[in-house]
Amino acid sequence: MQQRTTDQQATDVAHLRRALELAAQGPVADPNPRVGSIVTDAAGEVVGEGWHRGAGTAHAEVDALRQAGDRARGGTAYVTLEPCNHTGRTQPCSDALYAAGLARVVHAQSDPNPRAAGGAEVLRGKGVEVTGGLLADEAQALNRSWTHLVTTGRPWVTWKLAATLDGRSAAADGTSQWITGEAARADVHRLRAECGAILVGTGTALVDDPQLTARRPDGTLYPRQPIRVVMGERDLPATAKVLDDAAPTWHLRTRDPKAVLQALADAEVHRLWLEGGPTVAAAFLSAGLVDEVVAYVAPVLLGRGRQAVTDLGITTIDAALRLRPTDITLIGDDVRITADLHEGHEALEALEALEAAGAPMRTPTTDPTNTPEEH
Amino acid sequence: MQQRTTDQQATDVAHLRRALELAAQGPVADPNPRVGSIVTDAAGEVVGEGWHRGAGTAHAEVDALRQAGDRARGGTAYVTLEPCNHTGRTQPCSDALYAAGLARVVHAQSDPNPRAAGGAEVLRGKGVEVTGGLLADEAQALNRSWTHLVTTGRPWVTWKLAATLDGRSAAADGTSQWITGEAARADVHRLRAECGAILVGTGTALVDDPQLTARRPDGTLYPRQPIRVVMGERDLPATAKVLDDAAPTWHLRTRDPKAVLQALADAEVHRLWLEGGPTVAAAFLSAGLVDEVVAYVAPVLLGRGRQAVTDLGITTIDAALRLRPTDITLIGDDVRITADLHEGHEALEALEALEAAGAPMRTPTTDPTNTPEEH
Numbered sequence A, B: 001m002q003q004r005t006t007d008q009q010a011t012d013v014a015h016l017r018r019a020l021e022l023a024a025q026g027p028v029a030d031p032n033p034r035v036g037s038i039v040t041d042a043a044g045e046v047v048g049e050g051w052h053r054g055a056g057t058a059h060a061e062v063d064a065l066r067q068a069g070d071r072a073r074g075g076t077a078y079v080t081l082e083p084c085n086h087t088g089r090t091q092p093c094s095d096a097l098y099a100a101g102l103a104r105v106v107h108a109q110s111d112p113n114p115r116a117a118g119g120a121e122v123l124r125g126k127g128v129e130v131t132g133g134l135l136a137d138e139a140q141a142l143n144r145s146w147t148h149l150v151t152t153g154r155p156w157v158t159w160k161l162a163a164t165l166d167g168r169s170a171a172a173d174g175t176s177q178w179i180t181g182e183a184a185r186a187d188v189h190r191l192r193a194e195c196g197a198i199l200v201g202t203g204t205a206l207v208d209d210p211q212l213t214a215r216r217p218d219g220t221l222y223p224r225q226p227i228r229v230v231m232g233e234r235d236l237p238a239t240a241k242v243l244d245d246a247a248p249t250w251h252l253r254t255r256d257p258k259a260v261l262q263a264l265a266d267a268e269v270h271r272l273w274l275e276g277g278p279t280v281a282a283a284f285l286s287a288g289l290v291d292e293v294v295a296y297v298a299p300v301l302l303g304r305g306r307q308a309v310t311d312l313g314i315t316t317i318d319a320a321l322r323l324r325p326t327d328i329t330l331i332g333d334d335v336r337i338t339a340d341l342h343e344g345h346e347a348l349e350a351l352e353a354l355e356a357a358g359a360p361m362r363t364p365t366t367d368p369t370n371t372p373e374e375h
Helices: A002-023 A061-071 A092-099 A120-127 A138-141 A144-152 A180-191 A202-207 A257-266 A278-286 A342-357 B002-023 B060-072 B094-101 B119-125 B136-141 B144-153 B184-193 B203-209 B255-264 B277-287 B342-357
Strands: A036-038 A046-051 A075-081 A103-111 A129-132 A155-163 A167-171 A197-201 A227-231 A249-252 A271-274 A290-300 A321-331 A334-341 B036-040 B046-053 B074-079 B102-107 B129-133 B156-164 B168-172 B198-203 B227-231 B248-250 B272-273 B292-298 B322-331 B334-340
Touching: A002 A036, A002 A046, A002 A075, A036 A061, A046 A061, A061 A075, A061 A092, A092 A120, A092 A155, A092 B046, A103 A120, A103 A138, A120 A129, A129 B334, A138 A144, A144 A155, A155 A180, A155 A278, A180 A290, A180 A321, A197 A202, A197 A278, A197 A334, A202 A278, A227 A257, A227 B094, A227 B102, A249 B002, A249 B036, A271 A278, A290 A321, A321 B322, A334 B002, A334 B334, A342 B198, B002 B036, B002 B046, B002 B060, B002 B074, B002 B136, B036 B060, B046 B060, B046 B156, B060 B074, B060 B094, B060 B227, B074 B136, B094 B119, B094 B272, B094 B277, B102 B136, B119 B129, B144 B156, B156 B277, B184 B292, B184 B322, B184 B334, B198 B203, B203 B227, B203 B277, B227 B255, B292 B322
Parallel strands: A075 A103, A103 A129, A155 A271, A155 A290, A197 A227, A197 A271, A227 A249, B074 B102, B102 B129, B156 B272, B156 B292, B198 B227, B198 B272, B227 B248
Antiparallel strands: A036 A046, A036 A075, A155 A167, A290 A334, A321 A334, B036 B046, B036 B074, B156 B168, B292 B334, B322 B334
C-alpha cells in the first residue's frame, strides 16, 4: 500500500507540475488568479488540459473538462488551486467537476478566498476523493499578489525606485531623464504591464507630467493597461498626459494610502505599482503598506539632488527598514534589486501558517483523506 | 610555414596561460608586479616554473631559470611581463636570460615602466628571438593597479562605499553600525588586504575612531597590512585606534588629494582603498582621482541620514558621473557593485592604444619579429 501511495504521489506531482505550466500562461494582471488543470481518464491517461484566460472566460477545470468530455468519467482532475464553490461570473467549479463524474480531485493551493472556498469540502461530501496541498508553495507563488489581496484585503504593493549609487533620483536642478539606461526603462514598462494599477502623487503628475502607460520599446502600448491612479488633493490640468485616453485614470483626492488601497481592492486590483515621488513613497512606507521594492540602481554619482524617499520617521540604525533581497539582475548597466519588506515577508509566513493549520495539508501521505483505508 | 607558426602560437599561448596562473600566486599588494615564468629546453620540454614572491625576492624568470639550470640552453623562456632591463633590487632579467643561453623569449604584457623597459630590445640586439604581446590583456589585468601607477604616476584609487538603497551611509543620529551585513564587512577586510594603503579623513578618524586594519572574520590580522593614511589638518589624539602598532600610519596634513597620491606613489603604493567619509570622497571624485567604486548596497531604507558623498559640483543629470559596472555580486543580503569611473576606463584605453602603437604587438602572426622568414 505504501508503494501504491508513493507511485500515486509521484504521478500527482508530475500532473500538477504540468498544470502549473499551463496556469503560467494566464494573464498575470487579471483580477482572477492564474489556474491550470489536467484531467485524466479512469486509466490515468491525460484526456484534457486547460487554463484560465482571465475574468469572464472559463475556469481552468472547466476548460480541461471540455477537452476531456465523457472520458473524464471515473478519472482524476488536477487543479493548481482548490476548485471554487462560488457562483460569480461562472458556475462553481465543484459542481462542474461533480457533474463530470470524476472519482478524484487533486489540487495544489487551497482557496484562500473566503467567498470561494469550500469546494474541496463539497466534493468530499458528495463522495469524491480530494487530495490537497501538493506543490502548494509553487502554486501560491504564481498568484502571490492575488493571494495577498484575498487574505489581507489589500493589493500587493511594489515600490519602484530608480536611483544613483548615492541614492539620488534627480539632479539638483530636478532633471532625472535619464538616470537608468534604456534596458532598465523597458523593464519598468514590462513590469507595469503586470500590475493592475500604477500610482503617483499629484506632485509627480504636475511636475513630470508622465503618461504612466505600459509601453514596448517601440512606443506601442501593451495590450493590457494598468489603471493610472493619481493620489492627492491638487487639481490636474485637463492637458495632463495621465488624463489622455490611452488607459483608464483615477484621480483619488486623498493623502491616505489605506483609502487608495481600499478603492483598488474594491476593483479587484491585486498588484499596485508605486512610482513615487518621495513623499508618496514615504507615506506608503511609513504606514507599512509596501510589500516589495524593485530598485534600479544606476552606476551613476550625483553628489546632491532629489532623494528617492523623504523622512520615514527613522532616526537610528536599529530602526532601519530591513528588506530581504529575492532577486538581483544586471539590466544593461543598471542593477535591479528586488526585495521583500519584512512586513510582506511576515504576511506570507502568516498565510503559510494559516494554510498549514487549516484543512488542506502539506503532507498528503499522512492525511486521512488520502489514505481512506485508515478510516 | 604557416602551419608551424600556428602550432607554435598555440604552444606559446598554453605556456603563457600557465605562467599567468603562476603569476597570480604572487602577493597582490606588493610594490612589484605579479609575474610568472615557464622555461622549456631546446626540445620544448618544460624544465622550470617560477613566479615573483614580492619585492626583494627573485624575479619570475630567474626563479624559473634556477629550476631549469643548464637545460635552459637553446630553450625558450615564457614570461607574463617583458623582462626588465633595470638594475633595482635585483640584476636586470634580460642579462640573466641571455646568460642562460635561451634561444627565444616570449612575453605577454610589455613593460610599461619607463625605468625598466627595453629588455626585449636588448635581447633582440644580442640575437635572441623575442615575441611579445600574446595574452597581453590578461597579463595587464593581473597588474592593473601597478600598470596604472607606472603609466600615470599615481596609484589606482578604489572608493569603497556602503549605503542603503536610498543612499544613506548613516542614520539621522549618526549611527551606522551596521548598514551592511557580516559577509559584506568581511569582504571589505579581504579587499583592504589587497591594497597598499587605506585612507580616511581626520573627520572619520576622530568621529568613528576606526582601527583601519585588514582583519579576518575571527579578528586576527591579515599577514600584510596596508599603510593607514589619515588625511587632513586636524590633530589626532594619541589614543586614536589608527595610531596603534597594528600597522604603519601616516597622518598627511593636507586637503589636497594630489599631494596624498604623490606621497603614496613615492612609496610605490599602487592601490589605494578610499573609505571616505563623504567630504574626502567628494574631494577625490571632484578631482577626477577615483578610478573605481566598490559599492555595498544594503537592502535597507532609512529615509534620512548622512549621505555617502557630498556636493560634487554636479547640478544637472547630463553632468552626472557615469560608471561602467565590471562586477555585481550578492554578498550575504547586500549587493556589491564594482564599477570603473570613465576616467579610469579612458586611462586604460589610452594605455592600450599606447601599447598597440609601441614595439610589442597584439597580433603576433603579422608581426615581423614573429615571422622572420618575411624579413
